[in-house]
Amino acid sequence: MKHVRVRAALAATSALVLAGCSLAGGGDGGTTAAESSTSPGEPGGTVVLATHESFHLPEKLVKAFEEESGYTLEVRAAGDAGTLATKLSLTADNPIADAAFGIDNTFASRPLDEGAFAELTSSVTPPAEYALPEGGDRLTPIDSASVCVNVDTSWFDAEGLAPPRTLADLTDPAYADLLVTPGASTSSPGMAFLLATVAEYGDDWPDYWSDLMANGAKIVDGWEDAYYGDFTAAAKNGTRPIVVSYDSSPAFTVKGGRTTTAALLDTCFRQVEYAGVLAGAENPQGAQALVDWLLSDEVQSALPESMYVFPVMPGATIPDDWATFAPQPTDPYEVSPEEISADREQWLTEWTDVISR
Amino acid sequence: MRRIAGLLLLAAGPVLVLGVLFVLPVAGMVSEGFVADGRFAPGAVLDVLARPRVHRVAWFTVWTSGVATLVAVGLGVPAAFVLHRLAVPGRTVVRAALLVPFVLPTVVVGVAFRQLLGEGGPLGFLGLDGTPVAIVCGLVFFNVAVVIRTVGVAWESLDPRPGQAAAALGASPRQVLRTVTLPALRPAIVGAASIVFLFCATAFGIVLTLGGVRYSSVETEIYLLTTTIFDLRAAAALSVLQIVVVVGLLAVAARLRATPDPTALRAVTPVRTVRRGDLPALALTLLVLAAMLLPIATLVLGSLSVGDGWGLDNYRALTTAGDGQALLVPVTTALVTSLRTAVDATWMALLIGVSVSVIVTRRSHSAAERRVRSTLDGFFMLPLGVSAVTLGFGFLITLDQPPLDLRDSPLLVPMAQALVALPLVVRTLTPVLGGIDDRQRQAAASLGASAWRTLLTVDLPVVWKPMLAASGFAFAASLGEFGATSFLARDTSPTLPVVIFRLIGHPGEMNYGMALAASVVLAVATAVVMIAVERLRVPGVGAF
Numbered sequence: 001m002k003h004v005r006v007r008a009a010l011a012a013t014s015a016l017v018l019a020g021c022s023l024a025g026g027g028d029g030g031t032t033a034a035e036s037s038t039s040p041g042e043p044g045g046t047v048v049l050a051t052h053e054s055f056h057l058p059e060k061l062v063k064a065f066e067e068e069s070g071y072t073l074e075v076r077a078a079g080d081a082g083t084l085a086t087k088l089s090l091t092a093d094n095p096i097a098d099a100a101f102g103i104d105n106t107f108a109s110r111p112l113d114e115g116a117f118a119e120l121t122s123s124v125t126p127p128a129e130y131a132l133p134e135g136g137d138r139l140t141p142i143d144s145a146s147v148c149v150n151v152d153t154s155w156f157d158a159e160g161l162a163p164p165r166t167l168a169d170l171t172d173p174a175y176a177d178l179l180v181t182p183g184a185s186t187s188s189p190g191m192a193f194l195l196a197t198v199a200e201y202g203d204d205w206p207d208y209w210s211d212l213m214a215n216g217a218k219i220v221d222g223w224e225d226a227y228y229g230d231f232t233a234a235a236k237n238g239t240r241p242i243v244v245s246y247d248s249s250p251a252f253t254v255k256g257g258r259t260t261t262a263a264l265l266d267t268c269f270r271q272v273e274y275a276g277v278l279a280g281a282e283n284p285q286g287a288q289a290l291v292d293w294l295l296s297d298e299v300q301s302a303l304p305e306s307m308y309v310f311p312v313m314p315g316a317t318i319p320d321d322w323a324t325f326a327p328q329p330t331d332p333y334e335v336s337p338e339e340i341s342a343d344r345e346q347w348l349t350e351w352t353d354v355i356s357r
Numbered sequence: 358m359r360r361i362a363g364l365l366l367l368a369a370g371p372v373l374v375l376g377v378l379f380v381l382p383v384a385g386m387v388s389e390g391f392v393a394d395g396r397f398a399p400g401a402v403l404d405v406l407a408r409p410r411v412h413r414v415a416w417f418t419v420w421t422s423g424v425a426t427l428v429a430v431g432l433g434v435p436a437a438f439v440l441h442r443l444a445v446p447g448r449t450v451v452r453a454a455l456l457v458p459f460v461l462p463t464v465v466v467g468v469a470f471r472q473l474l475g476e477g478g479p480l481g482f483l484g485l486d487g488t489p490v491a492i493v494c495g496l497v498f499f500n501v502a503v504v505i506r507t508v509g510v511a512w513e514s515l516d517p518r519p520g521q522a523a524a525a526l527g528a529s530p531r532q533v534l535r536t537v538t539l540p541a542l543r544p545a546i547v548g549a550a551s552i553v554f555l556f557c558a559t560a561f562g563i564v565l566t567l568g569g570v571r572y573s574s575v576e577t578e579i580y581l582l583t584t585t586i587f588d589l590r591a592a593a594a595l596s597v598l599q600i601v602v603v604v605g606l607l608a609v610a611a612r613l614r615a616t617p618d619p620t621a622l623r624a625v626t627p628v629r630t631v632r633r634g635d636l637p638a639l640a641l642t643l644l645v646l647a648a649m650l651l652p653i654a655t656l657v658l659g660s661l662s663v664g665d666g667w668g669l670d671n672y673r674a675l676t677t678a679g680d681g682q683a684l685l686v687p688v689t690t691a692l693v694t695s696l697r698t699a700v701d702a703t704w705m706a707l708l709i710g711v712s713v714s715v716i717v718t719r720r721s722h723s724a725a726e727r728r729v730r731s732t733l734d735g736f737f738m739l740p741l742g743v744s745a746v747t748l749g750f751g752f753l754i755t756l757d758q759p760p761l762d763l764r765d766s767p768l769l770v771p772m773a774q775a776l777v778a779l780p781l782v783v784r785t786l787t788p789v790l791g792g793i794d795d796r797q798r799q800a801a802a803s804l805g806a807s808a809w810r811t812l813l814t815v816d817l818p819v820v821w822k823p824m825l826a827a828s829g830f831a832f833a834a835s836l837g838e839f840g841a842t843s844f845l846a847r848d849t850s851p852t853l854p855v856v857i858f859r860l861i862g863h864p865g866e867m868n869y870g871m872a873l874a875a876s877v878v879l880a881v882a883t884a885v886v887m888i889a890v891e892r893l894r895v896p897g898v899g900a901f
Contacts, residue, residue, distance in 0.1 A: 053843065053859060078844055082584035087753055089587065090389070094757050096764065110587055183570030185581055218487075221467070221565040224861045228869050229471045236659065237477030345586045349410075356571050 046072045047286030050097035050278075052084045053077050056306045057299060065293050071286045081107055081188055081273075088278070089114040095278040099287035101142060101294060104271045106191055108132055108139060109341035117276040121288055124295040126312045130272050133336055139274035142294050143309035146268040146329050147192035149179075150249050152233040152241035154260040164242065166266050167200050170212060177216035180230040181244035184351050187222045188271070193244045194351055195340065196269035199333035209354045219355055233261045248308055251319070251326040259325040268329040273309065361726050368716050368733055371709045377761060378772055379740050382751025383596070389754070390593020405594035411578075415598060418574040421489055421564075422557035425496035429553050432497070432645050433504025434546060435638040441509035443635060444628045451646065452509070453887035455502045456833050457880045458649060461656075462854045463499075463839065465861065465876045467566030469652040470495055472659070474567075487568060495563040498652065500553040501645060503781070507552070510826045511545030511788045514819065530634050544614045544791065548784040551610040555603065555741040555780075561840060575599050579744045596747045603742030607735040653880070660873035671870035675878065688875045691856040692882065695836055698852055701771035702778060702835035703828050709775070710782030710827065713737050715816070717783075718790040737783055740776040748773075749844040770852070773841040778831035785827040789820055829890035833883050853879050 049055075055077045062073055076097060079087070085107035088100055092114040103111060111117060117138035130141035149170070151163040164175050182190035194205075201208045218240060220226050227234050231243040233253055247268060250259040275294050277287040293299060300316035303309050310318065310328060391399055405411060440448050440455075458466070472478050474486045485491045520537045528536065539546075564574045573581070575595055582592040631639065663670045675688040686694075717734040721727035740748075752773075756763040763769055793816060801811040839854040851859070853875060860872035 053855075080584070083844070086584045086587060086750065090750060090754050091757070096753060096757075183565075185585065186565050186570055186577075191585075219570050220471075221562075221570055224869075225468060225471065225566060228861070229468050229475060234869075235472075235477075236662070237472055237475060237481075239476040345588065348581070348586065352573075 044070045045283055045286065046074055047099065047283050047290050048074045048076060048097040049290060050084065050088065050095075050100045051075060051077045052079060052081050052102040054307060055102060058302055058306060061298055061302055064298070065290075069286075069289050069293070071283075071289060073290065085110050088116040092116040092279065095280050097278060098281040098283045099275060099277050099290045101275040102273055103139065103276070104188070104273050105132070105337050106188070106195070106271065106340050106344075108135060108274060109337045112138060113341075115279055118279040118281070118284065120277060120291065122292055122295070124292055124313075126295060127314065130312050132274065134338065139276045140291060140295065141272050141312045142275050143300075143303050143307065144270055144272045144312055145309040146247040146263075146270045146332050147189045147196070147244060148247050148263040148265060148268040148329065149193075150231075150243050150245040150261050150263050152231065152243075152260065153262050155232045155241035163262070163264075165264055167197060167208070170217070170242070171208070171215050173215065175215065175242065177218075178240055179212070179216075179242040179244075180218040180220060180226045180240040182223045182226045183219050183221060183355075185348050189223050189244055189246070190219075192269040192271055194347065195335045196267060196333040198347065199269070199335050206350055206354050209351065213355060246308065247328055248304070248310070248322060248326045251321045251324075254321055254325055263326070263329075265327065265329040268332040270329070270332040270334070272312070360722055361729055364716065364719075364726065364729060367712075371713050371716075371737070372733070374709060375737060375740070375776075377756075378776060379743075379748065381761075382748055382755045383600075383743055384751075385755035386589075386747045386751035387593045387596050390590040390596075393590070402590055402594045402597070405591045406598060408591075411591075411595065411598075414573045414575055414578045414595075415602075417489075417572055418558050418576070419602075421492055421496065421572075421574070422554050422560075425493045425500065425557045426550050426554045428493065428497045429501045429504050430546060430550050432641065433501045433549070434508055434542075436501070436642040436645050437505045437509035437512055439635070439638050439642040440505060441513050442628055443639075444630050445639075448628075449888060449892070450884075452505070453884045455505055455646075455649065456829075456887050457653065457884055458498050459500075459502045459833055459837060459883075461653075461837065461876055461880060462857050463560075463562030463566065465656065465857060465872060466495070466498070466652060467562055468861070469655045469659070470498075470567055472655050473652060487571065489568065489572060491567040492564055492572065495567045496557045496560055498649060499560075499563065500556050501649070503553050503556070504546075504549045506826060506830060507549035507781075507785055507788075508542060508545045510785055510823045511542055513822065514789050514792070515541055545788040547610050547613045548788060551606065551738070552741065552780055552784055554606065555738070558599075558603075559742060559744060561745070576744055576746070580746045583746050583750065592747070596744055600739075600743055603739065604735070606742070607738050611731045611735055656873055656880075657877055660870060660877050663870065671867070671874035672878075674867055674871050675874060686851065686856070688853065688856055688871070688878065691851055691853045691875075692878060694850045695853040695879070696882070698771050698774065698842075699832050699835035701768065702774035702838075703831045705771060705775035706778035706782050706831040706835075707824070707828050709737075710779050710786065710831070711824070713779075714783050714786035714790050715812075718787050718793075720795040734783070734787070738780045741780045745840040745844070749841060752845070767850075770842055770845050771835070773845060774835040774838045775831070777838055777841065778834040781830045781834055782827040785823050785830060786820055789823045790816065793819055825890050829887050832886055832890075836879065836883055836886075 055075065066072055081102055081104050084100070084102050087096060088103070088111040092111070095116070100111075100117075112135040117135070119137050120140055122140055124140075126141045130144060132139055132141075149164070149167075153163060156163040161174065164170055164172065169175065170179055181193055184190040184194035197205045197208055218230060220229060223245065226243050227245055227249075229235050230238050230240045231245075232238040232241045245263070247263045247265070250261045250263055253259050253261045275291050277284055277291060281287050295313055297313065297315045300311035300313045301318070303311045303316070304318050304322050310322075391397060391402055393401060436455075439445060440452050445451075470491065471486060473480045474483065474491055475481055476486065485494070515538070519541075520533045523533045523537050524530070558574070559576045560574065561576050561580065564572060564577050575598070579592050579595050579599075582588045582595065660671050661667050661669070677687055713733070717730045719730070721730055752769070753764055755761075763772075797815045798811050801815055802808075806814065837854060838852075839858065842852055843855050843858060857872050857875045857879070860868045860875065
């Protein structure tokens with residue numbers, strides 16, 4: 001009997017201790033954002049941004065936005081761009097947020113078709129070259145990043161071999177077993193690379209991929225596998241000096257005033273990320289203010305350091321390393337969002353067949 | 358009939374929780390695929406199941422998971438014996454360490470495996486990178502701990518006397534093992550094997566990372582169909598296929614688990630010294646340990662490597678937000694969030710898990726009652742076998758209206774993690790609870806003990822230790838959970854695995870090292886918690 005009492009006391013004590021650690025008991029874990037939202041028509045309150053997991057902006061900028069506009073910003077970032085697009089499409093009638101950022105040109109048509117976005121009333125107009133051919137009134141471009149083939153220039157220097165320059169070069173036996181790329185079915189840069197080959201070779205792209213595979217191309221799951229797992233300039237035991245990465249990547253391999261890698265600017269596909277106000281948002285004014293803020297010079301200039309992407313507004317400044325070591329492609333490959341949306345499944349099926357052979 | 362009604366009433370609470378958090382979302386998402394243009398059209402979904410690609414994907418999932426389960430059981434059962442029944446020095450620490458792989462983020466382990474098996478790695482000569490063999494190795498690496506722990510706990514509370522009697526009557530050790538010990542352990546082994554199979558069949562990251570995108574499992578296919586291709590019909594078809602297969606599997610497992618003469622000892626059997634006959638098992642355990650240590654060692658070495666030398670810089674950086682401010686919160690803050698979330702997930706999983714275990718193991722008085730109990734048992738295993746993608750999107754579209762507007766609740770993440778941990782708790786507790794002789798409870802009751810008193814004096818002393826093991830298990834599962842968490846985590850309070858994923862997804866020399874260092878911190882935190890739980894032995898328990 002005594003034991004029972006001792007144990008009961010012990011259990012009670014540990015329960016109290018645990019309650020202290022719990023999220024529910026801690027107090028600061030929970031927020032009551034939904035309740036503090038104000039009714040439409042009246043400025044202020046909370047504005048909720050749905051975005052993908054790569055979203056990030058400096059705390060200082062967010063504070064400044066909240067002070068100037070009177071809104072409280074709540075960011076809900078989870079999943080990749082495809083997940084975000086699916087979420088927004090599925091919840092088009094009862095949106096999970098007020099605004100969304102991070103839908104790119106490869107995924108834009110799906111949520112647009114589902115009616116997830118409301119018309120924008122922006123006072124700011126980004127350059128026309130980034131605008132969507134259809135749905136430009138609902139989604140505004142925020143940033144761009146091009147997916148390009150990157151080469152480890154120091155590896156090629158050491159080998160005394162001239163690095164490749166074009167997509168066609170990659171099937172040259174001189175570069176056999178040197179390329180690693182993330183898969184198109186599992187990674188967004190992988191998909192962009194597939195689109196670049198579709199844009200270059202048209203309906204013959206599966207032949208190009210057969211040649212690429214015959215030349216020893218290696219396909220891995222994600223960008224991080226390719227870059228940190230196989231690329232000679234970044235991986236410990238890397239064996240592949242050619243990798244599919246971004247145009248900005250060379251700015252991150254700077255040693256002693258020069259970069260050891262280069263992006264091949266003739267192999268690029270440009271991804272543009274868009275933002276918009278969600279249809280049926282609880283706080284549409286706040287959402288519009290948020291979208292305008294994303295286009296402000298302060299945020300645009302912070303994009304490279306925070307999210308590794310280039311700003312779209314001409315007034316933004318970019319870091320010195322980027323200006324010096326990460327030139328952007330002038331004439332990237334293009335495939336229209338409608339075409340991507342219509343043919344994505346067929347391309348991916350064919351692509352999987354080609355690489356599984 | 359009255360008994361069944363009473364039983365259902367008791368089970369109503371847990372069933373309701375699972376109904377809201379699991380059945381409703383999955384049904385909601387699956388029905389998105391069944392409804393085309395506002396009309397119910399199941400024909401189109403069934404057409405999907407005739408696609409050759411679907412057959413290929415389903416077969417690949419079944420065979421890799423089957424082989425991985427067999428290997429995990431083959432390695433795990435001897436190791437469970439060595440680590441739970443023999444007086445091996447340091448076994449507490451080893452047992453805790455074995456749970457480490459269970460919590461490591463797949464993306465990090467994937468990279469660690471690939472550094473070993475890849476073209477330039479020390480094991481590159483084996484040519485395993487991107488093959489199904491690598492996938493199976495990865496699956497075993499993550500799941501062997503489940504077998505060791507579930508079977509080991511049951512082995513500890515196994516009555517050694519029948520085996521001793523058999524030996525006294527002239528049975529060789531091998532005969533004792535085959536005719537006495539293994540049959541008695543069957544519920545635990547089958548239970549562990551079914552959990553491992555479900556974990557393998559729904560594995561996501563490991564299939565993609567180690568298979569080099571060439572191989573698709575049902576889970577990766579559902580992800581691709583839902584998020585990239587937006588073919589909800591095909592995704593629904595695969596989800597339904599998955600559910601049907603899982604239910605079938607659980608039915609078979611329930612049949613295999615049933616044992617005519619369960620025996621559980623009220624006290625934990627003392628460990629015995631190592632004998633010559635134990636050497637094969639001991640050698641196998643060492644092999645398992647070595648195989649587990651290799652990828653972990655790669656990780657630790659990677660976290661200590663700085664530029665061309667060695668140092669602790671990656672660890673020092675954990676209090677910062679990373680290279681180029683890759684993170685919103687420092688890793689240390691994320692660790693605290695992880696631990697607090699895990700506390701919540703653990704008590705939720707224990708609360709539901711203990712009541713479910715008690716309900717399903719009580720003695721049945723009729724065949725109908727037994728069927729109800731075993732159906733309930735299987736029902737609570739379902740969350741492990743159903744796609745996290747389907748569940749995650751289902752949350753968004755079904756739990757969005759009052760009174761069930763849960764999608765913004767801070768408790769959503771621990772709830773989702775508790776669902777994942779629940780089967781672990783149930784499978785650890787039921788073999789032990791099922792082994793209690795019901796006559797003990799009857800005796801207690803006839804001596805005037807109340808239902809509570811009976812529970813405290815008959816059941817609790819036996820399940821005390823397994824309950825600790827189960828809570829440790831649930832805690833670890835929560836700490837390492839990534840799939841559901843990354844889908845639901847709020848940006849202001851990410852858990853450690855989510856932060857690690859972010860770090861590894863950003864370029865920057867420091868970020869990769871930091872991701873490795875953070876993984877080591879996660880592993881150490883898990884091991885420390887596990888050791889603490891193992892030490893929590895209340896003196897006098899079992900000696901009533």
